[in-house]
Amino acid sequence: MTQTQRVDAVVVGAGFAGLYMLHRLRGLGLSVRVLEAGSDVGGTWFWNRYPGARCDVESLEYSYQFDEDLQQEWSWTERYASQPEILDYIRHVAERFDLRRDIRFDTRVTAAHFDATTVEWHIQTDSSAEFSTRWCIMATGCLSVPTWPALEGADSFTGSTFHTGRWPHEGVDFSGQRVGVIGTGSSAIQSIPIIAGQARELYVFQRTPNFSVPARNEPMDPELEARIKAGYADFRARNGQMQSAFGVRHPRCEGSALEASEAERQRQFEHHWQLGGLLFLRAYGDLLVNTEANELAQAFIRDKIRSVVEDPEVAEKLLPDSVVGCKRLCADSGYFETFNQPHVTLVDLRREPIERITPAGIRHAGSEYELDSLVFATGFDAMTGALARIDIRGRDGTTLRERWEDGPRTYLGLQVAGFPNLFTITGPGSPSVLTNMLYSIEQHVDWIAGCVADLSARGLTTIEATGKAEADWVAHVNAMASHTLFTHCNSWYLGANVPGKPRVFMPYLGFPEYVARCNEVRARNYEGFVLS
Numbered sequence: 001m002t003q004t005q006r007v008d009a010v011v012v013g014a015g016f017a018g019l020y021m022l023h024r025l026r027g028l029g030l031s032v033r034v035l036e037a038g039s040d041v042g043g044t045w046f047w048n049r050y051p052g053a054r055c056d057v058e059s060l061e062y063s064y065q066f067d068e069d070l071q072q073e074w075s076w077t078e079r080y081a082s083q084p085e086i087l088d089y090i091r092h093v094a095e096r097f098d099l100r101r102d103i104r105f106d107t108r109v110t111a112a113h114f115d116a117t118t119v120e121w122h123i124q125t126d127s128s129a130e131f132s133t134r135w136c137i138m139a140t141g142c143l144s145v146p147t148w149p150a151l152e153g154a155d156s157f158t159g160s161t162f163h164t165g166r167w168p169h170e171g172v173d174f175s176g177q178r179v180g181v182i183g184t185g186s187s188a189i190q191s192i193p194i195i196a197g198q199a200r201e202l203y204v205f206q207r208t209p210n211f212s213v214p215a216r217n218e219p220m221d222p223e224l225e226a227r228i229k230a231g232y233a234d235f236r237a238r239n240g241q242m243q244s245a246f247g248v249r250h251p252r253c254e255g256s257a258l259e260a261s262e263a264e265r266q267r268q269f270e271h272h273w274q275l276g277g278l279l280f281l282r283a284y285g286d287l288l289v290n291t292e293a294n295e296l297a298q299a300f301i302r303d304k305i306r307s308v309v310e311d312p313e314v315a316e317k318l319l320p321d322s323v324v325g326c327k328r329l330c331a332d333s334g335y336f337e338t339f340n341q342p343h344v345t346l347v348d349l350r351r352e353p354i355e356r357i358t359p360a361g362i363r364h365a366g367s368e369y370e371l372d373s374l375v376f377a378t379g380f381d382a383m384t385g386a387l388a389r390i391d392i393r394g395r396d397g398t399t400l401r402e403r404w405e406d407g408p409r410t411y412l413g414l415q416v417a418g419f420p421n422l423f424t425i426t427g428p429g430s431p432s433v434l435t436n437m438l439y440s441i442e443q444h445v446d447w448i449a450g451c452v453a454d455l456s457a458r459g460l461t462t463i464e465a466t467g468k469a470e471a472d473w474v475a476h477v478n479a480m481a482s483h484t485l486f487t488h489c490n491s492w493y494l495g496a497n498v499p500g501k502p503r504v505f506m507p508y509l510g511f512p513e514y515v516a517r518c519n520e521v522r523a524r525n526y527e528g529f530v531l532s
């Protein structure tokens with residue numbers, strides 16, 4: 001029997017965003033229910049348990065800053081935290097702030113309908129539980145809906161099939177197996193060296209070669225940790241200001257790659273190559289805005305790949321020929337070296353795509369690859385996927401899916417016109433995936449909590465973005481992207497990895513400017529929103 005519970009706020013998702021939102025709303029004295037499809041907290045870090053899963057932002061930065069005691073008491077063991085350690089941290093936070101009692105697990109939200117008469121959202125789930133609420137906050141994550149390519153015969157494979165974004169919790173042992181991996185994005189690049197360490201034969205099916213820089217992960221340096229913790233709040237504040245593209249400890253060098261001499265440039269690239277991972281892109285200020293500068297960085301990485309991969313033919317196939325950083329740069333631990341192992345085969349799909357999946361494996365270009373296991377490392381319906389899968393209906397009954405038919409439209413990535421009191425944490429149109437997610441999440445949650453508190457204090461019940469503010473913001477997001485090279489490849493930032501998805505650059509470029517804008521909007525009595 002269906003029971004409808006009334007709460008002040010429903011938060012969808014119990015990852016980093018949902019947990020902090022719950023904590024803040026509770027602090028305002030609201031009754032809150034968090035609805036989570038998984039069986040525990042963690043979001044992205046609950047689902048992505050593939051071997052080698054690791055964050056590409058340093059652990060001392062990829063953590064909450066809202067509580068000084070929390071950030072002081074937690075110790076990370078490595079420079080870049082592994083998925084199990086991040087999940088432990090999230091569980092620790094859930095315990096420490098006693099969050100689980102307001103979370104309903106194994107509950108997927110299927111619909112959220114706004115009722116203009118009662119000024120409430122009606123939330124339906126895949127269980128018998130239904131909720132009515134004033135505030136509906138989507139903390140559904142940017143990379144939470146895995147994509148499975150439509151390959152002929154996909155269901156016919158008789159071996160085991162996995163997706164990196166939905167990895168079995170008990171783990172997988174590929175020992176002695178013939179394994180195929182489809183995809184060469186971050187998930188593949190992290191997992192391939194480890195799968196290769198177990199498998200008898202490994203076949204990597206590569207459609208687009210990717211740029212990857214060694215992560216240079218290492219055990220946590222206790223001196224560095226102590227130094228940062230001695231002034232953690234200042235460190236975080238400085239970092240927030242530095243986030244022009246990614247939130248990292250090392251500031252971007254502002255000079256142009258084109259102005260340096262060849263020798264200087266090599267030194268600078270090499271220095272950033274040694275820093276590792278995403279930090280490579282901090283070598284020069286113009287790498288993501290100037291094609292020629294970018295080409296110099298591309299050439300540097302291609303030479304590195306050639307120097308690692310022993311078979312020149314394999315090396316050539318692994319050389320990316322696109323804009324570096326346009327797709328998210330990968331950070332690896334021994335990825336290119338893996339192709340020097342005799343049992344690892346690179347299958348190049350550039351000329352011919354996979355013909356079909358067969359009961360025994362994969363057929364490609366007239367060859368049949370017999371496999372025991374097939375790993376899809378094929379990515380996500382990013383940024384809009386999770387929202388589009390919920391039947392969200394606003395003031396006039398229009399669905400969010402319809403509103404976003406030509407691409408997502410939001411005001412500040414926080415709200416959609418026609419959907420009052422519905423907030424999207426790190427929604428499209430906000431900096432989100434181009435920053436340290438934790439900074440963006442905390443900034444959004446704080447803004448939303450502040451907004452709810454302001455409205456309650458003034459006896460107001462609704463906030464709704466105006467169509468004009470939304471249109472102006474969408475134009476501004478596009479204008480920011482158009483000055484960069486981010487639109488020059490088929491990335492998930494653009495929705496280009498999902499057939500039929502409109503090609504729109506979804507994240508907002510410029511974190512400090514964005515934060516200033518959000519603060520200004522609040523200071524100007526929620527400019528661009530209608531309050532009632």
Ligand code: NA7
Nearest residue numbers: 149182183184185186187188207208328377378379380492
């Ligand atoms: P990505 O980065 O979207 O990578 C997906 C990979 O799967 C990519 O190499 C795709 O090739 C490949 N792919 C997708 N469909 C196919 C088909 N049909 N045939 C062959 N290859 C295919 O996802 P990840 O999970 O690796 O990483 C996502 C983010 O998570 C990452 O950016 C980090 O922020 C963390 P394509 O390039 O489209 O040709």
